[in-house]
Amino acid sequence: MQRIEDNSYEFEGRVRYSEIDHRGTMTLPALINYFQDCSTFHSEMVGLGMEHLRQEKKAWVLSYWQILVERYPKLCEKITVGTFATEFKGLFGNRNFYMKDGEGRLAARANSIWVFMDLEKGRPCRPAKENIAPYGVHEPMDMPYEGRKIAVPDELDDRESFPVRKYHIDTNEHVNNCQYVQMALEMLPADLSVKQVRVDYKKSAVLGDMIFPRIAKTQERYVVELCDEKKVPYAVVEMK
Numbered sequence: 748m749q750r751i752e753d754n755s756y757e758f759e760g761r762v763r764y765s766e767i768d769h770r771g772t773m774t775l776p777a778l779i780n781y782f783q784d785c786s787t788f789h790s791e792m793v794g795l796g797m798e799h800l801r802q803e804k805k806a807w808v809l810s811y812w813q814i815l816v817e818r819y820p821k822l823c824e825k826i827t828v829g830t831f832a833t834e835f836k837g838l839f840g841n842r843n844f845y846m847k848d849g850e851g852r853l854a855a856r857a858n859s860i861w862v863f864m865d866l867e868k869g870r871p872c873r874p875a876k877e878n879i880a881p882y883g884v885h886e887p888m889d890m891p892y893e894g895r896k897i898a899v900p901d902e903l904d905d906r907e908s909f910p911v912r913k914y915h916i917d918t919n920e921h922v923n924n925c926q927y928v929q930m931a932l933e934m935l936p937a938d939l940s941v942k943q944v945r946v947d948y949k950k951s952a953v954l955g956d957m958i959f960p961r962i963a964k965t966q967e968r969y970v971v972e973l974c975d976e977k978k979v980p981y982a983v984v985e986m987k
Contacts, residue, residue, distance in 0.1 A: 755885055756792060760827075775932065779812075785830045794881060810860045810862045811860040811946065827851075830845075833886070906962060911956045920953060921951035921952065922953070935971075944984065952975075968987045
């Protein structure tokens with residue numbers, strides 16, 4: 748079931764076997780994909796979906812994530828995923844997300860920043876009123892918001908480079924935002940249970956690019972830079 752109410756959008760689901768790890772709980776990439784799908788469904792429902800934007804040669808591109816996980820839902824659990832816009836200012840739009848379990852308890856919540864892009868010119872542009880009015884705005888969710896800038900330690904260890912593959916690419920012909928998180932997770936211990944992830948997206952990688960990972964560990968967090976050959980980051984990922 749899906750619905751739009753009070754400028755927010757929700758849909759219901761159930762945790763699938765394809766979305767869990769060896770512990771029987773939802774993976775972080777699966778959770779992120781639920782949030783990404785939710786914002787896509789919201790846009791489709793208000794008439795500003797993929798085909799509409801394609802005709803205008805525009806796109807909302809994710810610029811920043813902050814995701815807080817209370818717990819990862821288990822196989823076959825019923826879940827409700829929701830989203831709403833909280834602000835539109837200049838070139839940017841802010842959006843909150845949440846995931847609740849079958850009892851209505853919060854499993855995860857997130858804040859995100861999106862930039863409106865002119866795909867023909869390859870640069871950000873100010874969205875017209877008709878590009879944002881159908882979403883409305885909602886009061887921001889109660890959560891401990893962190894600033895967008897991720898502090899990167901002075902010393903990072905280089906890891907083996909790898910190419911961007913076809914399965915990394917989305918409809919904008921760029922690496923999908925969730926794939927950067929998956930790449931970063933490959934650098935971390937397998938038993939790590941991530942309670943917060945922040946991602947600062949710097950520039951888009953495309954098919955054929957090489958990714959040069961760099962990683963640092965502190966007492967409280969891991970920081971992974973996913974860079975080009977000149978060590979300029981495509982994305983910076985922080986996990987706690």
